[in-house]
Amino acid sequence: MAAAMELRCWGGDWGLPSVHTDSLIVLAYAKFCGANVTVSPIDWTWKTITASVPELFCGDSTVQEPAQILNFMRKQRLNADYELTARQGADTMAYIALLEEKLRPALLHTFWVDAENYANLTRPWFASRSPFPLNFLVPCRHANIALSRILLTKGEAPLHRISEMEGKIYSDAKECLNLLSYRLGAAKYFFGNSPTSLDAFVFGFLAPLEKANLPSSPLLSHLRQLENLTGFCDNILAAFFSSDRPYG
Amino acid sequence: MSLAAEAFVSQLAAAEPWPENATLYQPLKEDQILLSDHASSLAVQAYLRMCGLPVQVLCRVNSEFMSPSGKIPFIHVGNQVVSELGPIVQFTKAKGHSLSDGLDDVQRAEMKAYMELVNNMLLTAELYIQWCDDATAAEISRPRYSSPYSWPLSKILAYQKQWEVRRKMNAIGWGGKTLQQVYEDVSQCCQALSQRLGMQPYFFNKQPTELDALVFGHLFTILTTRLTSSELAERVKSYSNLLSFCRRIEQTYFEDKSS
Numbered sequence: 001m002a003a004a005m006e007l008r009c010w011g012g013d014w015g016l017p018s019v020h021t022d023s024l025i026v027l028a029y030a031k032f033c034g035a036n037v038t039v040s041p042i043d044w045t046w047k048t049i050t051a052s053v054p055e056l057f058c059g060d061s062t063v064q065e066p067a068q069i070l071n072f073m074r075k076q077r078l079n080a081d082y083e084l085t086a087r088q089g090a091d092t093m094a095y096i097a098l099l100e101e102k103l104r105p106a107l108l109h110t111f112w113v114d115a116e117n118y119a120n121l122t123r124p125w126f127a128s129r130s131p132f133p134l135n136f137l138v139p140c141r142h143a144n145i146a147l148s149r150i151l152l153t154k155g156e157a158p159l160h161r162i163s164e165m166e167g168k169i170y171s172d173a174k175e176c177l178n179l180l181s182y183r184l185g186a187a188k189y190f191f192g193n194s195p196t197s198l199d200a201f202v203f204g205f206l207a208p209l210e211k212a213n214l215p216s217s218p219l220l221s222h223l224r225q226l227e228n229l230t231g232f233c234d235n236i237l238a239a240f241f242s243s244d245r246p247y248g
Numbered sequence: 249m250s251l252a253a254e255a256f257v258s259q260l261a262a263a264e265p266w267p268e269n270a271t272l273y274q275p276l277k278e279d280q281i282l283l284s285d286h287a288s289s290l291a292v293q294a295y296l297r298m299c300g301l302p303v304q305v306l307c308r309v310n311s312e313f314m315s316p317s318g319k320i321p322f323i324h325v326g327n328q329v330v331s332e333l334g335p336i337v338q339f340t341k342a343k344g345h346s347l348s349d350g351l352d353d354v355q356r357a358e359m360k361a362y363m364e365l366v367n368n369m370l371l372t373a374e375l376y377i378q379w380c381d382d383a384t385a386a387e388i389s390r391p392r393y394s395s396p397y398s399w400p401l402s403k404i405l406a407y408q409k410q411w412e413v414r415r416k417m418n419a420i421g422w423g424g425k426t427l428q429q430v431y432e433d434v435s436q437c438c439q440a441l442s443q444r445l446g447m448q449p450y451f452f453n454k455q456p457t458e459l460d461a462l463v464f465g466h467l468f469t470i471l472t473t474r475l476t477s478s479e480l481a482e483r484v485k486s487y488s489n490l491l492s493f494c495r496r497i498e499q500t501y502f503e504d505k506s507s
Contacts, residue, residue, distance in 0.1 A: 093436065097369065
């Protein structure tokens with residue numbers, strides 16, 4: 001069996017084991033493949049500013065970034081994608097690229113750039129989970145990183161202002177949600193009857209959007225209309241993250 | 249462009265048929281154009297040929313600055329200017345020409361996902377190799393990019409572009425990758441494309457779609473461009489069905505025009 005693994009990630013709230021998309025992806029995958037991972041939330045520690053989240057420690061090695069962590073787990077023979085065909089594996093890569101390109105900018109905008117959401121939900125949450133004096137720094141830093149990422153990847157000269165890109169970002173994200181909904185159809189998971197890494201990624205992206213009490217979100221209203229996607233998230237939460245064992 | 253502008257352009261586009269004098273602008277082919285721009289331009293040319301729409305390719309030194317979004321290539325049709333493959337596909341669709349009408353919803357979702365895969369992995373890798381790898385940037389990218397301009401403009405423009413691209417790579421997390429890791433990513437992307445293509449003539453069996461045009465543009469350019477090291481081309485060559493796919497599209501859509 002694999003050596004003991006420790007995962008450093010943001011803590012949970014709103015019925016989720018973690019509020020951070022990338023951490024949630026890794027937690028979900030760990031549950032799907034039955035990995036024995038101890039979770040150490042970085043809340044209320046100085047790691048909120050120093051560590052890059054999520055981070056997996058196994059013996060002497062450290063791995064960061066969800067894609068790398070999932071690769072590492074697969075090498076340790078914790079493979080939720082074992083039964084996929086080669087073509088399904090290729091489809092997984094393609095859909096993950098779709099999520100990253102189309103959905104991530106909109107999620108970053110919803111949580112970190114949209115003024116109402118940021119002031120009423122995101123900043124208080126992250127500030128309350130960081131020790132003094134980091135509670136002033138951590139939310140600002142994340143917001144700046146989010147804004148610069150959106151501007152650099154989606155900004156087209158001369159439209160360098162965020163307000164002009166909002167419409168495009170949200171319409172791309174709604175289209176992405178529609179495409180995911182078509183692909184999922186009436187099935188329980190994206191490939192067959194057991195969840196795979198694509199399910200982990202989709203869950204990680206959609207669950208915070210669905211469960212956080214966002215004051216204003218056109219994207220959330222669109223997601224709520226796609227019942228198979230909301231059912232998908234609730235299903236995974238109930239099956240793998242039931243309330244008596246939040247971390248397993 | 250913003251949503252309102254897009255809707256306006258679509259409405260105008262639908263009004264007129266495709267003219268004979270449509271033109272496509274790109275940087276100079278021999279001296280100036282870089283790998284990533286050439287790949288994008290070839291993808292658009294392939295798409296227009298697949299739709300059977302005539303377009304004349306014009307090489308201009310300042311194409312990048314003329315383009316409405318700052319990216320190559322752009323087409324000038326009637327009195328509208330549209331850049332990049334995505335908006336061009338929508339524009340031609342508004343005029344009634346489309347390659348993906350025959351696909352159902354799930355197939356269309358797959359097609360869009362694979363197009364994002366190519367943009368996310370292949371295009372980003374091309375940009376990385378051109379501008380973040382010091383050897384390639386110094387020997388090939390900077391000299392080529394600034395070749396039409398005289399000193400000191402040439403130095404300023406080349407370094408500005410390099411700085412911009414490196415900033416973007418850092419923002420998306422590619423800044424810390426090594427060249428070997430980038431080659432690995434390209435291999436994985438090619439493997440995914442190869443498995444999706446299988447033994448079929450095109451990605452969605454009998455008819456080519458915009459995905460075929462995009463993949464052809466990138467792979468053909470990688471195979472035929474000389475860089476400081478041939479490892480990128482070697483990685484692509486190891487997938488024989490992708491090679492025959494490129495050859496097939498070249499023969500079907502490009503060779504009959506030049507002969």
